[in-house]
Amino acid sequence: MSNNVPAQRAAVEPGSRLDDLLATYAELKPRVDELTGRLKSVTDAIKAELTSANPAAVRVDVDHPALAMPLRLSYVESWSLDTKRLKEEQPAVYVTYARKGGRWDLRGRSS
Numbered sequence: 001m002s003n004n005v006p007a008q009r010a011a012v013e014p015g016s017r018l019d020d021l022l023a024t025y026a027e028l029k030p031r032v033d034e035l036t037g038r039l040k041s042v043t044d045a046i047k048a049e050l051t052s053a054n055p056a057a058v059r060v061d062v063d064h065p066a067l068a069m070p071l072r073l074s075y076v077e078s079w080s081l082d083t084k085r086l087k088e089e090q091p092a093v094y095v096t097y098a099r100k101g102g103r104w105d106l107r108g109r110s111s
Contacts, residue, residue, distance in 0.1 A: 046062075046071070059073070060072070
């Protein structure tokens with residue numbers, strides 16, 4: 001789907017389910033964004049504390065009275081494919097294995 005296709009303007013009937021959902025979204029989204037940012041900061045800080053206190057460990061369990069369940073910090077190895085490089089250096093291989101996909105994305109937009 002191209003970003004050059006003009007967007008349709010959705011009609012929102014007052015009192016409709018969509019009207020209620022959009023109002024709820026407007027209420028929750030800023031709070032969730034703030035909490036998500038705070039949680040990421042706290043999570044990153046916990047990881048830093050645990051890894052500096054346990055530099056040789058690849059798995060660290062931690063419990064605290066405030067936690068509903070213990071936390072486990074684990075080193076997880078991952079592999080990824082440099083698709084940009086593959087496309088440049090081996091375009092036939094890239095085209096052979098490339099898959100086209102799509103998803104719906106809902107986000108705020110500037111006018």
